[in-house]
Structures are given as structure tokens and as C-alpha cells.
Amino acid sequence: MSDRIKEKLEILADAAKYDVSCSSSGSNRKNKDHGLGNTGAGICHTYTEDGRCVSLLKILLTNHCIYDCAYCVSRKSNDIKRAAFTVQEVVDLTINFYRRNYIEGLFLSSGIFKDADFTMERLVLIAKKLRREHNFNGYIHLKTIPAASPELIHEAGLYADRLSINLEIPTDAGLKLLAPEKNRKDMIRPMTYLKDQLIKTKEEGKLFKTTPKFAPAGQSTQLIIGASGESDQQIITAANYFYNKFNMKRVYYSGYVPISYDKRLPTIGTAVPTARENRLYQSDWLMRFYGFQADEIVNESHPLLDLDIDPKLSWALRNMDRFPIDINKDDYQLILRVPGIGVGSAQKIVAARKFGPLHIEHLRKIGVAINRAKYFISCKGFLQIYADKRADLIKSYILNSSKSKYTSSTTQQLQLF
Amino acid sequence: MREVDLYFDGTWEGILTSIFEMFEYKIMPLSLSHTAARQKGMFQTAHDVVSQQDKADRVKKGLIEKIGRNGYLELWHAFLSELPDVPLLIIRLARHYFQSEQPERLNFGHDLVLRLKKIVKSVSRERHRMKAFARFQRLQDGLFVALIEPDFNVLPLIRKHFQDRYADQRWLIFDIRRHYGLYYDEHTTSEVTFADPGNLANSRTLVDLYAADEPLYADLWKRYFKSVNIVERKNMKLHLQHVPRRYWRHLHEKSFGLDA
Structure with a gap:
């Protein structure tokens, strides 16, 4: 018995690992009636050897699937070991892992067996059992199965903290090529339903304290990167669209890990x-915390992100006329635009300058990366250096004064051309 | 203003009393150290602070009025770091706060303030790590035990977190470096010490007391940990940055009982 559960766990955790989301924050479910668990601490209980956070028990209910999406390891035509958990097995694993402080909760997804509703029903049943029978108040993230009925999605929202549907392929053309059986509309419909429900619950919550929680950590989605030849502009534009149109809490980007000899x-x-x-x-x-618009980062004349420098530095070099920023006078929003200054440093600068003008030494101690910032700022006793030099020269100065962790991968790419 | 070396009993009340007496006796502190470190013959410039609850309470109240509850907690969190320069840093900052008209806590251009923020950040990081890395092991009598060895004395800072979260199970979190722990009996949490730590000495000696299902779940967890890793993305530098080696000996997935 215990050997079979070990094997199942290995198969179904392995199949779930390409879903990069492991967030457990954004919800503040309290421990109620002396029960088990609460939500909101956003803790990573360990990290895999690839450096990713492990916060949740992330598994598939089953990796049996009626679909044959080329990019997916669980696709029907793939010759792999298949397994399925029972509802009780998932509940027991979650509770016992949680009690030992291994996890913040459960992230449950599934291959689609029989049909969408049949699969969705079982996911909902597990969440319901955890909440109702075990008074479990830890985090639950459920995958919404495309084309599942609104009633089931609604019920899922009553028990889960977060719901998500992965778009996976950012472009319609790519989806047609790689997952011809899948229909973009089947994914968009539940997203729209969730967005409306989330807004409705929020408004009702303002009026009635007793309004039941509905997916308090909102909805998220994932885009696979590098499987269908899409440009960064297409990805960022798609992400921006989903943030604005569907109030997504997060869009995740998952670098494609090759798992198939499929020619596509x-x-x-x-x-x-x-x-x-x-x-x-x-x-x-940059879009969520720094006030950047999508088209400032990528646009028709700059459709690909630079790999050798970060997108904020890249924007600054393309917009040298916007600098220098005066550290002691300019608004917070402008200070945020300076390469080498993050949100934390910008807040400290704005607080500290009330006590007196800041020098370059102050900035260094606050934690500003002076080697980058010095080309874009002025402050007490310091003027922007090389203000008259061309952007590409400044870029080379910066690259020479720092070592990127991606140096080897970018030089490899350059050699191709 | 006399320049003086201060000595105290190592407690938080002692620090607060030192702040009181610094003003009471118009002292400019040159150092603040534990009484045990005091050398005979230095009496000319030395002042012994004896912890007094009423003085400590008045300073606490005064600090909270001056810099708010969060400002007060910042100083206490820094104290829990147990770093040698921290007692003096705290009383110097207290003097600075009391003597300034401005909300000096936010003066990130000030060296003492920056040093404090840095220490508070380290303590906060260690607190967070203990919330993350404390691993309960279930014993035969149903007690869940976690052994920890934090860099700083963060047990007081994680008490509420575990009490709120694990309200329906008995648990003990024991700091084996500082020889004390927190015990929760499903109603209240209390501080505990043991004359003889016995099986609590380290995680391996606990194994004899395991509940029947403990080895199964420890093993499932290790398998889970291996299975979610994506080999093609291996990045040990990042892994070690997040899970430094010094924590491994209490993590199932990284060390003890791991099959070779």
C-alpha cells in the first residue's frame, strides 16, 4: 500500500512541476474554531535544486488525459507511466504534510479524464472535504479545467484561495499548431466568469460582513516561453492584456523544458x-510595481528584450533625454525609473531627504547600485557623469563594471550570428 | 556629561534601565557590556546598571510615545540578534530619538539608523526562516516536535505564528543552541527548559520516539522534494542561497535519514 502511494506521488508531482506558480500569499484566511492552519504568511518551506520555491504540495490528481497537446508531458500519445490519486489520498497527504510544517497548502491540478466537468467535480470535492471535514484553513490553489461549467467553478471559488487557468501558448497561431483540440474560448470564458464573481464578491463584502469568501487570492495564469516562436512583445502584450482585462493577480512565465521529439x-x-x-x-x-507601460518596455521598434541588460536599464538607455533625475527634488515615480534604484531604496530616499540633502555616499549606504545609477542621477555634490556620451558607450561602461550571471548564456547566443 | 563604561545583566529590562540611568546620571556611554565581562580595576569610569522594572516600564512607555510601537519593537528585535555591538547601539539610538524633534527612525542617511535597520532585517530574515524550516516530527504520544538552531534568538518572534496556525495539535519547538523551547498544549503556549535534554539533543535521537506513520511521511516528503525538481534547470548556487547548508541538518529533504 505505502509503496504504491510513494510511486503515485513521484509520478504525479513530476507531472505537475512544469506549472511554475507556487505562490501562497494574497489571502488571509484565519484559523477558525480551533482548527488547522491559516493563510497569508507566504512561506517557501524549501527550495528545489533548480532554485524554485516549494510552498505548496503541487500535484496532479491524475496524469491520464484525453488531450494531446504537443508541449505537455501528460499528452495522450506520450508513452509514460500513468497514475491517479483517490480523493482521500490527496486529503491525507495534504493534512499530514501540513501538520509537519512541510507546506502552506495544496496546489491541485489534473489531466482531463472523461470530460471537463467530471474532472473539475473531483478537484472541488477534495477542496470541500479539506475545508468542511478537516476544518483546514491552509492555502488551496485549484486549477480550473477549461470548459468546466460555471456552477462548478463557482463552488471551487467557495473553497479555494486561488483559481487559475493556464493559457500556456501566448498566441492563437501557436495554440492552433500545438494544441489543435484546445479552444481559446474555453479558457477565456471561465476567466471572465471568475473576474465578474471576484468583483461582485468584493462589492458585496463591503455591504455585508457575512459575504462568503470567494477565491480571496484571485486568479492567475501561465505562459510558456520559447515553445512556439513568439516574440517578447507578444508575450508582454498578452500579459498586460490579462492583467488589465481579467484583474489577474499574477501572470507566470515558464521557460519551455523540451520533453518531446515532436518536430513542431x-x-x-x-x-x-x-x-x-x-x-x-x-x-x-516594472509593469506592476514601477509604473511602466507595456509599450515602454517592448514595442514595434524594440520587440525583443535585451538579454545582456535588464529591461529598466534598456529603457533608460533608449531615453537618455529623461535624465538626470535629481535625487533630492524629483518625485518618487521618477526616482523609481533610475537603473540601480529599487522600490526599497526609492522609499528610503524619499523618507531620508526630508532630514537634509543626500550625498552619493548616503545613496551607497542605502543600497543603491551606484555603478549603474551614477549615469542617470544628480544629487548633493554630484553631477551625472558622462552626460554627453552616447547610450551605447554608457552601456559598455556598465557592462564592464559588473558581471552578469548570464554572461555565458548571452555570449553563446551572440556567437550564433 | 561623564563618559562611562556601562555594565548590565544581559536582559532587555537591563537595556531599558540603562537608558533611564543614562539620562538620570547624565552619562555619555562609551560601552555597554554584560557584567560578566567586567574587569576589576576599571571602577573609575564604570557604572553598574541594576535592572529595575519601574524604570524599564517608564522607558518603554516613553519610547512608544516617541517612536511608536513599531519603533520600539525594532529596538527589541535588534536586541534579540545578541550581536556584541547591539546594546550600545540601542541606547545611543534611544538617546538620539529622545533628543530629536524629528521622526529620526526614518532618517536613512544616519549611520546608527542604517546599522539598526540592517540588523533588524537580518533578524527578520532568520525569523522567517524558522517559520519555514522548523519541521515537526510526530511522536508516539501525538506530540509534534521541531528542533531548531537559529542564528539569532527568534523563538519569541515565531510564537504567535505557530500558535495561530497549529491550534489543534500539541507541539514543542526547541532551540537546541539556547536550551529552551516553546510548548503548546492546545490552549496556551509556554516557555520550557529541561535539566537534561535527553532525546531532544538532536534530530537523530528523536527517531526512537517516532509515531508509527512518521517514517512514511518523512519518506514521502523526500520523494516529493526530488520529484518536483527540474533537472534541466539545475541551479545549485541559487539553491544554496535560499537553503544555506547550516540549516540542512534539521531538514529531512536535505540531510538526516536521506538514502545515499
Whole structure:
């Protein structure tokens, strides 16, 4: 018995690992009636050897699937070991892992067996059992199965903290090529339903304290990077669209890990585009926390992100006329635009300058990366250096004064051309 | 203003009392050290602070009025770091706060303030790590035990977190470096010490007391940890940055009982 559960766990955790989301924050479910668990601490309980956070028990209910999406390891035509958990097995694993402080909760997804509703029903049943029978108040993230009925999605929202549907392929053309059986509309419909429900619950919550929680950590989605030849502009534009149109809490970017000899995809052995993935996350942060518009980061004349420098520095070099920023006078929003100054440093600068003008030494102690910032700022006793030099020269000065962790991967790319 | 070396009993009350007496006796502190470190013959410039609850309470109240509850907690968190320069840093900052009209806590251009923020950040990081890395092991009598060895004395800072979260199970979190722990009996949490730590000496000696299902779940966790890793993305530098080696000996997935 215990050997079979060990094997199942290995198969179904392995199959779930390409879903990069492992967030457990954004919800503040309290421990109620002396029960088990609460939510909101956003803790990573360990990290895998690839450096990713492990916060949740992330598994598939089953990896049996009626679909044959080329990019997916669980596709019907793939010759792999198949397994399925029972509802009770998932509940027991979650509770016992949680009680030992291994995890913040459960992230449950599934291959689609029989049909969408049949699969969705079982996911909901597990969440319901955890909440109702075990008074479990830890985090639950459920995958919404495309084309599942609104009633089931609604019920899922009553028990889960977060719901998500992965778009996976950023472009319609790519989806048609790689997952011809899948229909973009089947994914968009539940997203729209969730967005409306989330807004409705929020408004009702303002009026009635007793309004039941509905997916308090909102909805998220994932885009696979580097499987269908899409440009960074297409990815960032898609992400921006989903943030604005569907109030997404997060859009995740997952560098494609080759798992197939399918001619339509990068072959096995191709490097995972981790540098590009990192630049996309930096761009995502610029949009969410730094007040950047999507088209400031990528646009028709600049459709690809630089791999050798971060997108904020790249924007600054393309807009040298916007600098220097005066550290002691300019607004917070402008200080945020300076390469080498993050949100934390910008807040400290704005607080500290009330006590007196800041010098370059102050900035260094606050934690500003002076080697980059010095080309874009002025402050007490310091003028922007090389204000008259061309952007490409400044770029080379910066690259020479720092060592990127991606140096080897970018030089490899350059050699191709 | 006399320049003086201060000595105290190592407690937080002692620090607060030192702040009181610094003003009471118009002292400019040159150092603040534990009484045990005091050398005979230095009496000319030395002042012994004897912890007094009423003085400590008045300073606490005054600090909270001046810099708010968060400002006060910042100083206490820094104290829990147990770093040698921290007692003096705290009383110097207290003097600075009391003597200024401005909300000096936010003066990130000030060296003492920056040093404090840095220490508070380290303590906060260690607190967070203990919330993350404390691993309960279930014993035969149903007690869940976690052994920890934090860099700083963060047990007081994680008490509420574990009490709120694990309200329906009995648990003990024991700091084996500082020889004390927190015990929760499903109603209240109390501080405990043991004359003889016995099986609590380290994680391996606990194994004899395991509940029947403990080895199964420890093993499942290790398998889970291996299975979610993506080999093609291996990045040990990042891994070690997040899970430094010094924490491994209490993590199932990284060390003890791991099959070779």
C-alpha cells in the first residue's frame, strides 16, 4: 500500500512541476474554531535544486488525459507511466504534510479524464472535504479545467484561495499548431466568469460582513516561453492584456523544458531559456510595481528584450533625454525609473531627504547600485557623469563594471550570428 | 556629561534601565557590556546598571510615545540578534530619538539608523526562516516536535505564528543552541527548559520516539522534494542561497535519514 502511494506521488508531482506558480500569499484566511492552519504568511518551506520555491504540495490528481497537446508531458500519445490519486489520498497527504510544517497548502491540478466537468467535480470535492471535514484553513490553489461549467467553478471559488487557468501558448497561431483540440474560448470564458464573481464578491463584502469568501487570492495564469516562436512583445502584450482585462493577480512565465521529439517544438537537449524568462519577470515587475507601460518596455521598434541588460536599464538607455533625475527634488515615480534604484531604496530616499540633502555616499549606504545609477542621477555634490556620451558607450561602461550571471548564456547566443 | 563604561545583566529590562540611568546620571556611554565581562580595576569610569522594572516600564512607555510601537519593537528585535555591538547601539539610538524633534527612525542617511535597520532585517530574515524550516516530527504520544538552531534568538518572534496556525495539535519547538523551547498544549503556549535534554539533543535521537506513520511521511516528503525538481534547470548556487547548508541538518529533504 505505502509503496504504491510513494510511486503515485513521484509520478504525479513530476507531472505537475512544469506549472511554475507556487505562490501562497494574497489571502488571509484565519484559523477558525480551533482548527488547522491559516493563510497569508507566504512561506517557501524549501527550495528545489533548480532554485524554485516549494510552498505548496503541487500535484496532479491524475496524469491520464484525453488531450494531446504537443508541449505537455501528460499528452495522450506520450508513452509514460500513468497514475491517479483517490480523493482521500490527496486529503491525507495534504493534512499530514501540513501538520509537519512541510507546506502552506495544496496546489491541485489534473489531466482531463472523461470530460471537463467530471474532472473539475473531483478537484472541488477534495477542496470541500479539506475545508468542511478537516476544518483546514491552509492555502488551496485549484486549477480550473477549461470548459468546466460555471456552477462548478463557482463552488471551487467557495473553497479555494486561488483559481487559475493556464493559457500556456501566448498566441492563437501557436495554440492552433500545438494544441489543435484546445479552444481559446474555453479558457477565456471561465476567466471572465471568475473576474465578474471576484468583483461582485468584493462589492458585496463591503455591504455585508457575512459575504462568503470567494477565491480571496484571485486568479492567475501561465505562459510558456520559447515553445512556439513568439516574440517578447507578444508575450508582454498578452500579459498586460490579462492583467488589465481579467484583474489577474499574477501572470507566470515558464521557460519551455523540451520533453518531446515532436518536430513542431524545440528538440530535447535545447537549453531552457532561463535568461529570457528572468528578463520577462523583470518586465512584469516594472509593469506592476514601477509604473511602466507595456509599450515602454517592448514595442514595434524594440520587440525583443535585451538579454545582456535588464529591461529598466534598456529603457533608460533608449531615453537618455529623461535624465538626470535629481535625487533630492524629483518625485518618487521618477526616482523609481533610475537603473540601480529599487522600490526599497526609492522609499528610503524619499523618507531620508526630508532630514537634509543626500550625498552619493548616503545613496551607497542605502543600497543603491551606484555603478549603474551614477549615469542617470544628480544629487548633493554630484553631477551625472558622462552626460554627453552616447547610450551605447554608457552601456559598455556598465557592462564592464559588473558581471552578469548570464554572461555565458548571452555570449553563446551572440556567437550564433 | 561623564563618559562611562556601562555594565548590565544581559536582559532587555537591563537595556531599558540603562537608558533611564543614562539620562538620570547624565552619562555619555562609551560601552555597554554584560557584567560578566567586567574587569576589576576599571571602577573609575564604570557604572553598574541594576535592572529595575519601574524604570524599564517608564522607558518603554516613553519610547512608544516617541517612536511608536513599531519603533520600539525594532529596538527589541535588534536586541534579540545578541550581536556584541547591539546594546550600545540601542541606547545611543534611544538617546538620539529622545533628543530629536524629528521622526529620526526614518532618517536613512544616519549611520546608527542604517546599522539598526540592517540588523533588524537580518533578524527578520532568520525569523522567517524558522517559520519555514522548523519541521515537526510526530511522536508516539501525538506530540509534534521541531528542533531548531537559529542564528539569532527568534523563538519569541515565531510564537504567535505557530500558535495561530497549529491550534489543534500539541507541539514543542526547541532551540537546541539556547536550551529552551516553546510548548503548546492546545490552549496556551509556554516557555520550557529541561535539566537534561535527553532525546531532544538532536534530530537523530528523536527517531526512537517516532509515531508509527512518521517514517512514511518523512519518506514521502523526500520523494516529493526530488520529484518536483527540474533537472534541466539545475541551479545549485541559487539553491544554496535560499537553503544555506547550516540549516540542512534539521531538514529531512536535505540531510538526516536521506538514502545515499
